[in-house]
Amino acid sequence: MNTGANRIRVASMNMNKITAVQEVFPSFRVKGAACKSGVREQPLTLDETIEGAIFRAKSVFRDCEYSVGIEDGIAPVPNTRSGYMNFCACVIYDGKRTYPGLAPAFEYPPKFTERVLNEGITISQAFVPATGKPYIGYEEGIIGWLTGGRMNRKDYTKLAVEMAKMQIDNAGLYQK
Numbered sequence: 167m168n169t170g171a172n173r174i175r176v177a178s179m180n181m182n183k184i185t186a187v188q189e190v191f192p193s194f195r196v197k198g199a200a201c202k203s204g205v206r207e208q209p210l211t212l213d214e215t216i217e218g219a220i221f222r223a224k225s226v227f228r229d230c231e232y233s234v235g236i237e238d239g240i241a242p243v244p245n246t247r248s249g250y251m252n253f254c255a256c257v258i259y260d261g262k263r264t265y266p267g268l269a270p271a272f273e274y275p276p277k278f279t280e281r282v283l284n285e286g287i288t289i290s291q292a293f294v295p296a297t298g299k300p301y302i303g304y305e306e307g308i309i310g311w312l313t314g315g316r317m318n319r320k321d322y323t324k325l326a327v328e329m330a331k332m333q334i335d336n337a338g339l340y341q342k
Contacts, residue, residue, distance in 0.1 A: 172228040177201035177222030177235045180304055186324040187234050190331055199226040201235075208288040209239025215255045216266060223259035233259045234330075236323055240279060240289065244270065248279035252289070252309075256326035258334065267329025269322050272309065 167199050172194050176184050179198045188196040204221030205214045215237050222235025235257045254269035273279075274289060281292040290303050292328040297311050307319025 170228075173197070173230040175199050175226040175228070175230045175233045177226040177233065182304065182307065182318075182320040183236045183323055185329050186320050189324055190327040191232075194231070201225050201239055203235075205237070205239075208282055208284075208286075209237060210238070210241070210250075210283075212253055212255075213239040213325050214238030215241065215253055216257065218258075219255040219257040219266070220264055223257045223264065227259050227261055231260070232334075234327065235259070236326065238289075240274070241271075243283065248276035248320070249311055250274070250279050252284075254323055254326045256323070256330045258327075258330045260334075265330045265333040267326045267332070269326035269329070272312075274308070302332075316341075 174187060174191055174194045174196045176187050176198045179200050184196055184198045188318040190244060203218035203224050205218040209215040209218055218237035219235040221235060223233045227233040238252060238254045240252050242249055243251040251271040251273045251303060253271050256267045258265040278289060281287060282289055291309065293302060293308055294300050299305060302308055303319065307322065308317040309322050
């Protein structure tokens with residue numbers, strides 16, 4: 167008997183991430199697990215962001231059917247004011263293969279991205295003077311603050327989880 171059936175481990179204790187996964191997998195028991203990303207605290211490329219999500223997902227895979235790694239990072243994008251956009255990457259892992267998904271990308275105001283690049287801080291740290299919220303990523307997220315609440319971190323993260331789960335739901339179409 168598989169003791170991990172209908173269980174998912176999320177490689178984070180952030181309730182935005184855990185709740186996003188629970189909403190996408192409503193029939194599963196979802197539990198968070200503290201985990202490092204294996205990459206910089208603030209990923210600066212799409213490759214690094216996805217690598218962090220993979221590392222997270224694989225690191226917490228035990229006693230579960232799936233594990234989930236979620237990582238946000240900024241990556242170079244042409245024709246943007248700052249030169250970068252934020253990507254939320256989700257990777258679901260079943261013990262054999264990974265299923266990646268991305269949420270839509272968005273651009274931070276340039277002065278905040280410049281602080282990240284020049285000072286080596288995270289985007290959340292860069293926004294503290296403007297938001298007054300050192301733990302905004304555990305609250306509405308910067309996306310919640312920038313959109314005036316029209317989108318929040320949990321719902322944004324949920325989009326990446328849905329894009330990854332799509333491959334599981336349509337497994338036959340994704341066979342080589």
